[in-house]
Amino acid sequence: MIKKFLAAFSLGLLLLAVILGLVGYRTNRVLEATVTELFNRQQLILARQIAHDIRNHFSFLETSLLTLDSLRPSGITGLAEAKDMDRVFQLLAGWNIEALGHAPLNGSGALAITADGIVHGQELTAILAGSRAWVNSQTDGDTVYIGPDIVPQDGPFAGRHIVVMAARTSGNPDAPSSGLDFLVIDALAVAQRYAREIRSGETGYAWVINQDGIFLSHYEDRFLGQSAFSVRGERNPQISYSRINELMAEKLLKGEEGMDWYVSGWHRGITAEMEKLLAYSPVHYAGREHPELLWSVGLTAPTTEVFGILRPFLLQQWFVTAVSVLLALSVLAAVIYLSLRWAELLHREVDQKTADLRVERDKVQESMTRLLEAQEHLVRSERFAAVGEAASHLAHEIKNPLLLMGGFAAQVRRGLAGEDPQAEKLRGKLQIIEDEAKRLETLLREVSGFTKPCKPDLIPQDINQAVLDTVRLVESDFSERGIECVLELSHDLPAVPFDKNQIQQVLLNLAKNAGEAMPSGGKIHFRSWHQGETVMVSVQDTGMGMPSEVLERIFSPFFTTKAKGTGLGLAVSFRIMEDHGGDIGATSTPGQGSTFVLTLPLAPSTIAVPK
Numbered sequence: 315m316i317k318k319f320l321a322a323f324s325l326g327l328l329l330l331a332v333i334l335g336l337v338g339y340r341t342n343r344v345l346e347a348t349v350t351e352l353f354n355r356q357q358l359i360l361a362r363q364i365a366h367d368i369r370n371h372f373s374f375l376e377t378s379l380l381t382l383d384s385l386r387p388s389g390i391t392g393l394a395e396a397k398d399m400d401r402v403f404q405l406l407a408g409w410n411i412e413a414l415g416h417a418p419l420n421g422s423g424a425l426a427i428t429a430d431g432i433v434h435g436q437e438l439t440a441i442l443a444g445s446r447a448w449v450n451s452q453t454d455g456d457t458v459y460i461g462p463d464i465v466p467q468d469g470p471f472a473g474r475h476i477v478v479m480a481a482r483t484s485g486n487p488d489a490p491s492s493g494l495d496f497l498v499i500d501a502l503a504v505a506q507r508y509a510r511e512i513r514s515g516e517t518g519y520a521w522v523i524n525q526d527g528i529f530l531s532h533y534e535d536r537f538l539g540q541s542a543f544s545v546r547g548e549r550n551p552q553i554s555y556s557r558i559n560e561l562m563a564e565k566l567l568k569g570e571e572g573m574d575w576y577v578s579g580w581h582r583g584i585t586a587e588m589e590k591l592l593a594y595s596p597v598h599y600a601g602r603e604h605p606e607l608l609w610s611v612g613l614t615a616p617t618t619e620v621f622g623i624l625r626p627f628l629l630q631q632w633f634v635t636a637v638s639v640l641l642a643l644s645v646l647a648a649v650i651y652l653s654l655r656w657a658e659l660l661h662r663e664v665d666q667k668t669a670d671l672r673v674e675r676d677k678v679q680e681s682m683t684r685l686l687e688a689q690e691h692l693v694r695s696e697r698f699a700a701v702g703e704a705a706s707h708l709a710h711e712i713k714n715p716l717l718l719m720g721g722f723a724a725q726v727r728r729g730l731a732g733e734d735p736q737a738e739k740l741r742g743k744l745q746i747i748e749d750e751a752k753r754l755e756t757l758l759r760e761v762s763g764f765t766k767p768c769k770p771d772l773i774p775q776d777i778n779q780a781v782l783d784t785v786r787l788v789e790s791d792f793s794e795r796g797i798e799c800v801l802e803l804s805h806d807l808p809a810v811p812f813d814k815n816q817i818q819q820v821l822l823n824l825a826k827n828a829g830e831a832m833p834s835g836g837k838i839h840f841r842s843w844h845q846g847e848t849v850m851v852s853v854q855d856t857g858m859g860m861p862s863e864v865l866e867r868i869f870s871p872f873f874t875t876k877a878k879g880t881g882l883g884l885a886v887s888f889r890i891m892e893d894h895g896g897d898i899g900a901t902s903t904p905g906q907g908s909t910f911v912l913t914l915p916l917a918p919s920t921i922a923v924p925k
Contacts, residue, residue: 357593518615550579720751796835831857
């Protein structure tokens with residue numbers, strides 16, 4: 315009962331520790347996801363604010379451009395006068411404009427005021443082409459044209475990112491002031507004005523791209539005016555930027571707003587692969603929802619920013635969890651220690667009280683083993699003796715009549731003369747009688763050898779030599795039948811007492827049986843080795859193998875599976891090994907072959923084997 319309680323209690327504590335660990339881990343994961351979501355939402359709020367500020371900037375310039383035209387009827391002669399344009403240009407210079415000008419709807423005569431002075435007609439033709447075409451198509455004087463971000467190849471604004479804003483002047487089309495008023499806006503300056511100094515968390519920053527994915531604002535100056543799709547790869551080509559490129563193409567440049575993440579190769583001087591959080595919001599000029607007039611604001615920060623915010627809390631959380639787990643494990647360890655200590659004391663006490671019983675048990679087991687071995691020897695010897703006595707009696711009764719029959723058959727066969735077919739037929743039958751009589755004589759000799767075995771002459775000698783002599787006897791015949799003899803003999807075997815003729819008879823019998831089991835050829839492995847107080851010899855073939863029911867009876871006298879076998883070969887071998895105080899055993903796998911193992915003791919056996 316106590317053991318069950320201790321086991322249940324220990325299991326409960328272990329389960330509690332695991333649950334605490336899992337709950338702590340799960341809580342941290344949920345907390346990380348929640349804080350990451352909140353952090354990115356804060357970035358999205360900042361991105362919206364930057365986009366809102368850029369839209370307001372263009373809205374102010376649009377309003378200023380319309381106001382200039384609305385003031386014209388009140389006595390201002392219009393921007394056609396250079397002095398009026400210069401005065402207005404100075405008022406708007408702080409709003410990142412590069413030029414303020416007026417141009418007729420048709421023909422030349424365009425005039426613009428820049429910080430460097432007055433710019434005339436032909437130098438303005440290229441940048442005003444789009445605005446002239448649009449203004450000519452409008453009838454409403456309150457509509458303002460805002461062009462895309464462009465980079466002129468020549469003229470006063472060559473190589474600079476500019477946006478042209480234009481509005482048609484009201485009044486008589488034939489009046490000198492009739493035409494369009496326009497502003498040339500520095501796109502990079504506007505974007506950087508609202509995004510450059512924005513910081514998300516500790517190290518996050520904002521960037522702005524135009525309708526073509528060109529950076530108008532970025533933390534790194536060398537990115538300005540470069541394609542966002544390629545410049546990242548030039549900075550760190552070891553990283554794949556497929557995710558951010560897909561986000562820009564499918565989300566940012568299509569005017570969508572949202573939050574996501576991507577893989578980057580650096581951040582504010584740190585070069586390494588890292589994940590970054592991204593929030594993005596579109597910039598539509600003055601509410602015009604045209605993709606070609608679209609900018610997009612992105613705000614990005616590495617995920618380590620979130621972990622930096624979480625780190626103190628997570629450390630505290632894991633500290634509490636670790637203390638709880640350690641406390642649970644400590645209690646569990648104490649319980650286990652006490653349980654093991656108690657079990658050890660109990661085991662010692664039981665050992666002390668049962669020591670004498672174990673000694674007696676071992677003695678009984680040893681006696682039973684010896685008794686069973688002696689019984690097995692006795693039963694086998696009695697069986698062999700009974701078989702031998704019956705065989706000896708039969709041999710005695712059969713031998714003389716058999717010799718007479720064989721001799722008479724030979725005499726009659728030799729006495730039949732002539733070429734008479736009937737006589738030839740009789741001679742054949744008499745030859746059969748003669749051959750069978752000889753075969754039975756051979757059988758009687760084997761039976762006599764089995765029933766009256768010779769006592770072995772035990773002489774210490776090299777078992778390997780007996781194996782080699784046996785192989786020499788069969789090697790020539792085996793070679794003709796496609797059978798290869800493989801020797802794997804140990805060269806450091808001690809001398810073992812055995813009768814060479816009898817052991818060689820056993821080995822020869824095993825070799826012949828192995829050869830007969832391989833009618834199509836194969837290999838016979840002869841091995842020898844030293845094991846404890848015995849020397850072992852094995853004969854292994856790659857033949858047909860034997861089923862278990864045959865393997866159980868192979869050492870029984872007169873049992874054979876051969877058409878012309880006597881069934882005494884292995885029985886005699888078994889008797890010889892017993893007389894040597896050794897053993898013979900066999901294993902077999904049908905279709906793979908059989909292995910016979912001989913065991914010879916290094917000292918003659920002291921067990922008397924009954925005869």
